[in-house]
Amino acid sequence: MQLTTQLLQRMTSALKVPGAAVRTGLKGWLRLAKNSGLARRMVLPVLYRYPQLWGPLRRLAEGETAPVALSAAALAPGWSGPLPAEFASMPVSARKVLLDLARADRAAPAE
């Protein structure tokens, strides 16, 4: 399972990088998937199992680049300290509470 996850992460990362070697093969794979019943049967189960690949594959097929994630500075304006890796995957309300908890002067959190 760990190996599968790593492979998946590498594929997803590769798809985000323009010019990655994996693009050519995947483009052909997508073309096959579109027109061939046999390939559909091969491709669709993979995409159903790993639906997060749809987005990168669509971007690849349509020649788009991956969306640029907002920087930590944009997500936490006014905060210059360290942030946890999962900060971007926290709801905005939880981010605010976390920064309130972490502020040096926590007696007056919003100041």
Added chain:
Amino acid sequence: MRIAIDLHACQQADTALARDSLATALHLAANPGEHTLWIAMSGQFPRAIEGLRAAFAGLLPAERMLTCALPAPDGTPRLQCMIDLIRENFFASLGPDVVFIPGVSDEDGPASGTVRSPHFLTAIGVAAGAGVREPPAPGTLVVEVGADPAAAAQQALRTFDLALRCTPQPAAPVGRPALAWIAAQAPDGADAHACLIAQLAAWYEVVLILPEPAATGGGLRCTIRSVDWFERHAGSIERIVYSVGNTLRHLFMIALLARHPGVVFLRDFFLGAIVDGAGPAPALRQALFDAHGFTGLAAELASGPAAAANAYPLNKTVLDLATGVMAESPTMLAQAEAWYGRGAADRWRCLRLPHDEQTSAPACCEAIEAFTQRSPAAHYRALLQALRSSGSPRDPRHPQLLAAARAIAANQPAAAPRQLLVDVSAMVQLDAKTGISRVVRSILRALIAAPPHGYRVEAVYGDGGNRPYRYARTFTLALIGAAGIELEDAPIEQRPGDIFVGVDVAASITTQNAALLSEMRNRGVQVFFVVHDILPLLLPDMFAYGTDTYFRKYLETIARHADGLLCTTRAGADTLSQWVMAHPAPRATPLHIGHFHLGADLAASAPSTGLPADAARLFAAAAQAPTLLMVGTLEPRKAQAQALAAVELLWSGGVDINLVIVGKAGWMVEPLIRKLKRHARLDRQLFWLTEASDEMLARLYGSCTALLAPSLGEGFGLPLIEAAQYGLPIIARKLPVFEEICGSHAFYFEGETAQELAAALRAWLALSGAGQAPSASGLPWLSWSESARRLLNCVIGQHWDHHVPGSPGGL
């Protein structure tokens, strides 16, 4: 009396005490009298939450069945201390008089599972006759819970009432603390606020903060200071009041309020003049979005910035930053409820200046004290201070701090408006330009244009693996055509009373997110899914290998974790109900099944434009001979092969007729595609358009002779409605779905052979020639906004066709 019943003891074990405690709580909920009740369940024991919600359904509204989120204990005293503080804050924020904790066993000590706070009384419910081995903490009330829940409930209420009579009520502030009163200008003698400030000097050392302190009025019994002075001393002033009106002079208060939260005295409701006059369009768009979501942005696009700023109140930022709101008239409270929904002004205070001059100052003082000492914002500040004092970690990367932050945020009281979360997971990844994607676009646009009262519409998406759902804001901005504003696709907030509707079909994503959906429901979010059809299960041979397997898992997931399922026809709802009854999901609550019809309004579904290069040849052919139009992806279920074979029989019989097929190549139709591409009559009497814009489709509906719908199974059949809009006669297979939609406005046929269909087409051509073919003109159809209203009629109005009972024992 405001009573919060903590049911965490009932969640942990199925003991006689737990059952008696639950019965007592149910009796209190069923017979609340004049009291206000909440039940609180612990998020640490999620398995029992669904059953408890089912037990209290109908007795309490969903927003008073709350789940207390807490970090998972790690065995360290420090985290346990943080957990206790977070739990205390959760209850304090409800503002109860009493927190009743029935079912407490003293096996782990008398204080086990209790919560204490200076802001409410604590009562524990123990087994009748058993008592407690050790006396509970001082001030803790003890109620005996036995086999007679009515007696236990009465004893509890008597105990609470007696104790509350002996509890001193909050008094006026002690020792004339400082009060910063921030205004745009000094009120003159004729201003009611001047009188109020003068009277408040009886309780406070009032400091009037002005942007231009030199321009002062006379006769005020207070010190006048500048904003700079306030910025330097704000940390030492606990009581702050912002007197906010709707002029540009009040602009400085918004930034000040963000840095130094305080009570807002609302002198005008709309506040649009502050934002509109403050600067560039992005600020206005952001304010519109903050206050009204995409509905506000769409209004700005439709009517322009100035009109939108006039039409919509832009006060939400101010209201959200305020620790409490005092309004100058009852009209403002009604406006808040009208714009932001039920409960928006529940915590507001109304001071009718100058009408109640004699009583307004004491009422204002009481409000300031309540907001400063006992509001959720005050409790939040107190929690932060308590956590600091308890030695909680300071590094935001520390797991304990992360867990605490998530729990505290999840416990924050729900604020109006609620959210209507529309799941568009598949559309965000890939717009396959199918009928379902048109439905998703159209319903979402209709909901944004006219959101249900008290709800803010947000598209959301997930990508499976139980990773959090996110707001689909980039997608929605593109959908409505808004520019000049950047919004993050942040993970969604979930509050009790929110609604999640899966309009899209993202089968595997949804299946993988089963745990997320379960958590949503445990938090009080109602979850619904639109089931467009269950054809992969009914006609598995018509779909790619394995489709029925993953679709069955999807259906099992939503039948287990949704509150209700919506089909697009009554026939579909009946079929789904039969399937769910035959495959019962292990759930405590009933599953509701209903239906709403889809709309048909090409103009309202973000139509695409453009005609193909050879369109003229097609339209010329259509003008010369009867032309049948088929619309839909090429797939075995749509029976395009049967239609082509039937038309070939007509051609061989000398019938002059055209066939136009609109739809991209789908699956399991390779032989049909080869046949179409090599057909001798291609582009003369046979036309295949793999891509057709909505403009082209509209032209075809207007130019062809009849719509042919030989599909072997459909969830709805959008092309039939669209054809009817253009008055195009309909030839359809005799399916329950088609009969429900078209009634007597279509010509029906049966049979799956080319000969049977050819005979039906001959019969229809004869009828048409005689002017006796059924007309589609009178076929009733809905606009997308009407369709969206019918969807809401199910999920908010709770109008359902079927109720599949839950099975408490199945959990």
